Amino acid sequence: MTRSQLALIDRLEQAVITVLWLWFAYRIYESSSPFAPLLLISEISVAVFVLVRRPTLNVSTRLSDWGLACAATALPLLAEPTNGEGFVVAGMLFYLAGLLWQLGAKFFLRRSFGVAPANRGIVTSGPYRFMRHPIYAGYLSTHIGILLLMPSLWNLTVYGAAWAVQVLRLLAEERLLGEDPDYRSYQQKVPARLVPGVF
Template structure:
């Protein structure tokens, strides 16, 4: 997730520090189940799914700790739904052999773009809304959420290479949550003067001219 500046409102028992660690544990557990499903799959492209989703687990583990973490249940539900969608995909079948080359090229391009965004964020990467610093360089000069753009391209490629109706449903739910998540993030981020100024320079969130 892009870095955010969110005021945390901890509950009586759940602290931001505990929630931050719990999020890491949840992502790693889901990643492990994904690795198990990929290992059992006979789809030759299944390892690409694991390769793509492994960057989420890696950057989640090395990110910078923070206590300025949103404790709003709605923020967490949107963030986890959007993030975990990719980890729930089932390696299916190739939609069409004629589309394999297109799928592989989209996979490579989408992953390079989202990895570029992650390398700019570095340890500022996270899932739930948190203040880990605002980044405005690299791909962030063109759209405000370039990592999500990369994810979208990768998701299209994986539907071509390992299609199943359930995967289409998972991605649809994930992107519904992703759009709401972006709006929720920016509603809070706009209170930060640095991000507010950034929004005036980079107009579009995902697709220039569309959204």
């Protein structure tokens, strides 16, 4: 794939994420749920970091990798704000912990952030000392928090599907990053992908 084709794919990904996020923001604006803004806050950083990231020539050209990345990014945007009774204290604890963790990880990743599998530089500091995918760990905690705050069968289905895809996406990223000897060395030092001692 040529440099111009990769640049075009990069811009297309940015445009799609922006449109999805604007649609999501509109749905949140229309909601009467007091917790609806939490959904918006948890997803806004994805749009921001995708727009300011640095370009790369080492991005996956596999259609399946792009499909996983798009699905894992889009599925959480299908969550619906509810006015039902949730577990407010536990939900807020999971939500805030996840939000702070993933924002902290994004701060260390900075302009290396992306949606599709790519190598924009290997980061090993901050939360990356404990797990190789701390942003995803933050998303997991945030999504659990939202489920506790706004429980519904729909949201459980959305997040369940999102996480099935997210794990496959994570493994696709590891396959691409594993081509870099620096990343293989990092894998030896930090064995946890997402949850230390579990996965």
